Amino acid sequence: MKPDLTIVGAGLTGLTAAIEAAERGWRVTVAEAHSRPGGRARSLAAPYRANTGPHAIYVDGPWWAWLERRGLTPPIVEAPRYVSLVRAGGRLGPWPAELSEAIAALPAEAPTEESFRAWLLRHVDTKTAEAIVGVVFIFTFDHDPGRLSAAFAHQRLRRALAGGARYVAGGWSTLVGLLAERAASLGAQIRTQTRVPALPAGPAILATSLATARQLTGDRSLTWPSARMATVDLGLRADGDPGWFRAIDLDDRIYAARYSLADPTLAPPGHELIQISAACAPGERKTDAERRVQRLLDQSWPGWRAAVQWHRSAIRTHCTGAIDPPGTTWHDRPAVSRGNTLTVATDQSAAPGLLAEVGITAAQLALQQLGETPRPTQAHKRA
Ligand SMILES: Cc1cc2nc3c(=O)[nH]c(=O)nc-3n(C[C@H](O)[C@H](O)[C@H](O)COP(=O)(O)OP(=O)(O)OC[C@H]3O[C@@H](n4cnc5c(N)ncnc54)[C@H](O)[C@@H]3O)c2cc1C
Incomplete structure (x- = not known):
């Protein structure tokens, strides 16, 4: 049996975590409350394809290198x-x-x-x-x-x-589509319209906003400006x-x-x-x-x-x-690890990077924390 990993949230962080976890041999389920994946990175359909959140993607950053290694860079x-x-x-x-x-x-x-x-x-x-x-x-x-x-x-x-x-090009939904497709091709189950009401049992990554992670865990230390x-x-x-x-x-x-x-x-x-x-x-x-x-x-x-x-x-x-007030750095933000099997990976977590990159590096820290079964799945070998 390969281990089961639950990822709550199919935004950029959750989808990136799903791909990397499936590559490492986890059997992954991603639960997403919305009817479409993407979170803040969703964009509207025509006629005006407005982004909800991000516009700039940084091609000099670690996430871009991660996407390049997998042939996932968007136009x-x-x-x-x-x-x-x-x-x-x-x-x-x-x-x-x-x-x-x-x-x-x-x-x-x-x-x-x-x-x-x-x-x-x-x-x-x-x-x-x-x-x-x-x-x-x-x-x-x-x-x-x-x-x-x-x-x-x-x-x-x-x-x-x-x-x-x-x-x-085409708005950030273009990239969300590439990520969701790759995650699915590696065997990850992405369940949309599935709001998780309580902490999942077993290994989990909460890839939501920090505020939602606070509500789900009841841990009031999950806060940052x-x-x-x-x-x-x-x-x-x-x-x-x-x-x-x-x-x-x-x-x-x-x-x-x-x-x-x-x-x-x-x-x-x-x-x-x-x-x-x-x-x-x-x-x-x-x-x-x-x-x-x-x-x-x-x-x-x-x-x-x-x-x-x-x-x-x-x-x-x-x-x-x-945002970090004087006297603090990213190290002082809420830690990704919240116990043996629970991790919280958000763009306000204790991880380095610029904007959306923070959630991505937090997801990688989460997977390190949860430990991995490094044997790739059959789906990964095919992809
Ligand atoms: C206006 C604006 C401009 C920005 N500009 C940039 C930029 O130029 N460049 C950049 O890099 N970043 C930018 N950002 C930041 C970037 O949008 C975020 O860092 C990034 O999208 C966060 O992704 P995420 O996956 O961590 O979180 P989210 O996108 O918030 O994804 C979390 C997901 O979890 C789901 N969820 C929540 N609760 C539950 C639950 N109980 N059960 C199941 N699912 C749940 C949500 O529906 C959501 O899909 C901007 C943000 C905004 C708002």
Whole structure:
């Protein structure tokens, strides 16, 4: 008998864990509450194939290497060579070259103990420091990344600007489909519309959000800070070209991208898909965040209101991964191992990486913890 492993959640983490576990000889069942796998990485079907969560996949990271080794890399596209429009210090203009120079001149390492803002102020003037804090919003989603650990914010900034970010062609459901197909071909059972109400018996990986893992286990130590933000998605008639691919409000912490410029399959011919993230301070209402987004669009895209065909918006909490306060690193987050047979692998777990990569590395730590039966299954030999 090969051992049985239950994975709760068929998001990126659960599907990656299912593939690797099946490769290692586990008999895997994945229980997924939703009718489709993918979790936050699901995207909508046409006409506007908006992503629910992630946009950028990092081709310089460990997960991409993992996908490459298995022939699972999705088709990707790069950001088009278009202007990035930036609002900083109340003024709208092209991305300031001096900001890139200031970021490049920062020391290669930053301390864990100090806040990002305090550390920046030892190296650049106040205006530049606030602009850099505004840039780091894009990769942390936090309303004030200046309050985070300098080491954490700085590492996110370096990694995100290293040039490894790409977009998954057709939306992230393309990658979810590849992962689910491979998991199934290795013999993993993916049971959709199956909400797990209590901890499974036997070896298990909870590959849910950290909050859901807390509810399932009743373990109140399963908590870690994460950002609060608003998302606004718009499908528009392509009546005119505002001349930018990204509009970034460093003052107000808003990031808007015309993703269908990079990948025209995301919107019908003659239409555009724009997806926008706006940081939300605790207590800020959705309507207020939307108003800030509208103000940026009014300034940067005359006529956008009349072109809107479809829109949706939401406040998102605890779903953009971990953020580390000063004095903490990923080692301090909730441990993956929760006993002999129970593991919790989330994007807020004690694992290294950038955004979705954290859940993936946590899944690998979970499989190490659970021990493996290394003999590959017949299905794996065939794949
Ligand atoms: C707006 C936004 C932008 C982002 N941008 C990026 C980005 O650019 N790049 C990047 O790498 N990451 C990004 N992220 C983060 C990324 O989306 C997540 O890190 C990643 O999708 C998490 O995957 P997961 O599988 O760990 O969790 P999830 O996707 O949350 O999957 C958990 C699954 O568990 C299921 N589930 C929950 N409870 C139960 C239960 N009781 N029984 C059965 N199933 C259950 C859920 O239905 C879900 O399918 C972004 C996130 C957001 C919200």
